[in-house]
Amino acid sequence: xxxxxxxxxxxxxxYAHASDEDLLLAHASGDPRAAGxxxxxxxxxxxxxxxxMLANRAEAEDVAQDTMLRLWRIAPxxxxxxAQVSTWLYRVTANLCTDRLRKRRHVAIDEVAEPLDATPSVxxxxxxxxxxxALSDALAQLPERQAQAVALRHLxxxxxxxxxxxxxxxxxxxxxxxxxxKRALSAIxxxxxxxxxxxxxxxx
Amino acid sequence: xxxxxxxxxMLDDLFAQARNLAPVPDDALIARVLADAARPAPVxxxxxxxxxxxxxxxxxxxxxxSLAAATVAGIWxxxxxxxxxxxxxxxxxxxxxxxxxxxxxxxxxxELSDG
Numbered sequence: 001x002x003x004x005x006x007x008x009x010x011x012x013x014x015y016a017h018a019s020d021e022d023l024l025l026a027h028a029s030g031d032p033r034a035a036g037x038x039x040x041x042x043x044x045x046x047x048x049x050x051x052x053m054l055a056n057r058a059e060a061e062d063v064a065q066d067t068m069l070r071l072w073r074i075a076p077x078x079x080x081x082x083a084q085v086s087t088w089l090y091r092v093t094a095n096l097c098t099d100r101l102r103k104r105r106h107v108a109i110d111e112v113a114e115p116l117d118a119t120p121s122v123x124x125x126x127x128x129x130x131x132x133x134a135l136s137d138a139l140a141q142l143p144e145r146q147a148q149a150v151a152l153r154h155l156x157x158x159x160x161x162x163x164x165x166x167x168x169x170x171x172x173x174x175x176x177x178x179x180x181x182k183r184a185l186s187a188i189x190x191x192x193x194x195x196x197x198x199x200x201x202x203x204x
Numbered sequence: 205x206x207x208x209x210x211x212x213x214m215l216d217d218l219f220a221q222a223r224n225l226a227p228v229p230d231d232a233l234i235a236r237v238l239a240d241a242a243r244p245a246p247v248x249x250x251x252x253x254x255x256x257x258x259x260x261x262x263x264x265x266x267x268x269x270s271l272a273a274a275t276v277a278g279i280w281x282x283x284x285x286x287x288x289x290x291x292x293x294x295x296x297x298x299x300x301x302x303x304x305x306x307x308x309x310x311x312x313x314x315e316l317s318d319g
Contacts, residue, residue, distance in 0.1 A: 027241065035241035043229045043237060052222040061233050069240045128221060135218045154219040186215055198214045 020085035021078070028075035035072065042085070043068065046093050052155040053097040053147075055129070055136035063096045090156070090166045094148040101140035101147060131196050138188040146181030153178045 015023055015037040023041070026034035046067050050060035070092055071085075139147045145167070152163045153174075160178075164171045193199060229237075252260070262268060281289060 032242075036238060039234060039237050039241070043234065044227070047227050047229050047233070048225060051225050051227050055222075057227070060227070061229075064229070065233065065236050065240065068237045072241045131218055132222055132225075135222060154215075155222045157223060182212075182215065186212055189215060189218070193214060196214070198217075 021080060024071065024075050024078055024085055025080065027072070028078060038085075039068065042089060045086075046089055049090065049093045049151075049156060050097055052132075053094070053136060053139060053151050054100055055132040059100055063093060063100065066096055067093045087162075087166050090152065090158075091168075094152060094166070097151070098144040098147050101136070102144065104137070104140045127197055134189065134192050134196055135185075138185050141188055142181050142184055146177050146184065149174055149177035150181035150185060154182070 015026075015034070018026070018037075020038060020042060023034045023038035027038060043064060047060055047064040050063040050067075051057060054060050054063065067089060071089065074088075139151060142150065148167060149163060152158045152166060153160070158166070160171050160174045163174045163178075167174065169177075189196075259265070259268060262271065
């Protein structure tokens, strides 16, 4: 089954010492294997960022594909040393995710869980999924810049200077956005505490 | 005597759960991404001008040449109709018809027919 992946692992070796940017520029200049190597390297992180913000696998995959598509499109115009590929990816993924979250505001709020696997831990899985979906829905209610800053800080674990670079704002602005965003999230989530199984003293 | 705010405990726990997500892109997603990479980027051509669009609609320069020739011939026939056209028009309308070309003549003609 893992045909594509094994092919890519095989081709990723020659690029072991190449930076993301080297791979992108190689792709732009027609190296047919560079895209595979770069995809293997960055796609998991892009997908994770999207999944953490959206709490929906299908939507996260669409965002990840769209982000990568934009990367391929910009490749011919990419100027070496001007930006980091990873910074660019964080920015585009965050923007695409808040676009999705904005649309979600107008959709029925309780189309929550997708069908679950019939494993013994179904209940736990269901609770985790419901919690992450609730977090994502709460993010959707924040102003977009706040949602992005909070997600980059608390879901990606990035530092404020990194976030400042990604969002192209000052570190002070990042601090203010994350503080306000977290406070707003806290207020939104407080009402769902019991429903999400946080009514005990100890978090589950 | 806990110093933390309970909703924040919940938030921090949720953040931690989200950070723990480490999805592995499946082969289908990788294939979609690589298919996009292999597809040549659409070339963004500048929008053609209105004149260029009309020219293309009509059929390019050769067609425009014929159109211009036909237009000139039509105008010429209007200005100096060969006898056969005059006869034909007279047969059709019962009298000799002549049309002026200048704006004033059009306006005068309009006032006459209105009045």
